[in-house]
Amino acid sequence: MLEIQRLRSHKEEVLAGLSKRNINATNTINELLEMDALWRENKTQLENISAELNQLSRKIGDCFKNNQAQEAQQLKNETQELKVQEAALKTHVDELDSKITTILYSLPNVPHVDVIQGRLPEDNQLIESQGELPTFSFTAIPHWDLAKKHQLIDFELGVKVTGAGFPFYRGKGAKLQRALIAFFLDEADKAGYEEFIAPLLVNEASGIGTGQLPDKEGQMYYAPEDELYLIPTAEVPLTNIYRDVLLPNEDFSIKLTGYTPCFRREAGSYGKDVRGLNRLHQFDKVEIVRIEHPKNSEKALNEMVSHVRDLLIKLELPFRILRLCGGDMGHASAMTFDFEVFSAAQEKWLEVSSVSRFDTFQSNRLKLRFKDAQKKSQLCHTLNGSALALPRILAAILENNQTPDGITIPKVLQAYTGFDRIT
RNA sequence: GGUGGGAUGGGUGAGUGGCUGAAACCAACAGUUUGCUAAACUGUCGUACGGGUAACUGUACCGCGAGUUCGAAUCUCGCUCCCACCGCCA
Missing domain, CATH: 3.30.930.10 (Bira Bifunctional Protein; Domain 2)
Known part of the structure; x- marks a missing residue:
């Protein structure tokens, strides 16, 4: 499986290599990189929400310790909306992830520079x-x-x-x-x-x-x-x-x-x-x-x-x-x-x-x-x-x-x- | 196939709901001391991914998957694997 980092940073080189296998992967790789960008964006969002939830949970714990039950309840309510968002984003990120992996599996290795192009x-x-x-x-x-x-x-x-x-x-x-x-x-x-x-x-x-x-x-x-x-x-x-x-x-x-x-x-x-x-x-x-x-x-x-x-x-x-x-x-x-x-x-x-x-x-x-x-x-x-x-x-x-x-x-x-x- | 027990960081192993990414010890690495080795002392010591030029920071991971909960290594369910004994057998 090709490394996604390599596709991000050396796209042209990969495409040139794959062309020696008579494969034009331009569209596939462009699509892949678009998904990858989207994946990273969503993943960052998802992690921010998780971080926020983690913080809230810690606060709730503190409230219970300090016998502030009412405030704890209030904070609990706040988590509801975030949890819904988190779940939706998670599904989306996972979907993108598995699509990206499927494409990565389907791409063959990039031939070494000394390998010549050919069919037969x-x-x-x-x-x-x-x-x-x-x-x-x-x-x-x-x-x-x-x-x-x-x-x-x-x-x-x-x-x-x-x-x-x-x-x-x-x-x-x-x-x-x-x-x-x-x-x-x-x-x-x-x-x-x-x-x-x-x-x-x-x-x-x-x-x-x-x-x-x-x-x-x-x-x-x-x-x-x-x-x-x-x-x-x-x-x-x-x-x-x-x-x-x-x-x-x-x-x-x-x-x-x-x-x-x-x-x-x-x-x-x-x-x-x-x-x-x-x-x-x-x-x-x-x-x-x-x-x-x-x-x-x-x-x-x-x-x-x-x-x-x-x-x-x-x-x-x-x-x-x-x-x-x-x-x-x-x-x-x-x-x-x-x-x-x-x-x-x-x-x-x-x-x-x-x-x-x-x-x-x-x-x-x-x-x-x-x-x-x-x-x-x-x-x-x-x-x-x-x-x-x-x-x-x-x-x-x-x-x-x-x-x-x-x-x-x-x-x-x-x-x-x-x-x-x-x- | 049957019965019982188990799975936590490189290893041993603590941890029954928040102070735990995880004690302690061992190993490893770096340094101090020493003529060398050893010993002692001090420090470092998981992985992956995201963000960031970087310092750093966020998230996830305690066999795997799902669930309960504001919060799970810890509770529930399913699965896998390992160990012991019994049965069968090269």
Whole structure:
């Protein structure tokens, strides 16, 4: 959620930023600021009336103590009119408040100055391309056929037990999955991230804190009986550890990681993009989360990008890094780098990680602050990234490392899997 | 699921209608003393929002929401969460 103070003082800058998302928010923000001015005016009035009432009440108390019952009664009568006014103003102020909040929730984050305007994935900026695209002397087999051939993943069984998008991993497929998780967690640990095993269901306040609610309500699975949401990413429980937290000084750098399954309804997706492991309702991911002083978030973002980059290099997967254009970024993000690996049989790039800085957008909702040197509260910056999401990594490993007589396991994983080939 | 108890500032904890935004103690921070550390002493020590260039000032907040009252941390109702014991159970 954008800070109202920022809209008051830097309206033009915000509008210019939002235009990179192809949003013209001029009218919305003007309307918002008008309401805000009215809100402040009414709030001042309301507080004046409350102050007057408080004073009268004190006087009444004194009168009773001094046995001046008659005067007390007179003062009581005076409060009647004020109480009516107070109630009316209160209703009005509350209404304005909730309207303002609704609009603030609906506005996306302002893109960082380095983010370019754009609409489509094609407008994203290519930052780096790494690794050789594999070539084969035979026709490469897509991962869903490889998975079937080697009995690594059973999609049909998933359909039987749950539904489409909930595969079973089995045998060496399951072991490979476990190896990837352990590898990613170990690397995060080496980079100084504290590991958490987090709850997979969260309450409404947590959903609001990280921005899934109310913006993306339909994307989460929901258990109405207990009013809990299944997490779409570990970002939600990990970041919400710091909801309503006021850090005591400026000297902090919080680095968290966790492996969790992620649950996404993916309402509306269909077709070729959802084939095999490309898009699932349940998938595994190791997430990294950082909470930083505003002056450090740039550095933190770079570190996270280089961390993910290292993972892909170690896995020997060809990848590219894109900086998303304004139109392709998520609602809460100020800047996002997407990592895509090349999938040799599908002959396309698959998104495997998204690393974003949110600046104060999440912390404003979370009420995550720190005390600066002047003892004033300031909002922290939050960042997060996938390091990494498993299914498409698995797909790329299977496809890129296939040979006529089996699949080679990347060296770095062999210590984790206990085997070097799948035959 | 049953029974009982509870929720107050960073912590412990006092507070049953006005003198309480909240005692006391601990922790923390600043200073004095000291060769350093410790101890002692003095002072500071909640958050949010509004108004104000500022000093400052107003309002709200004692789990959450509503109600009674001129006035609520304190009384009433609803809810949530926590703890203990019992039951069930990985």
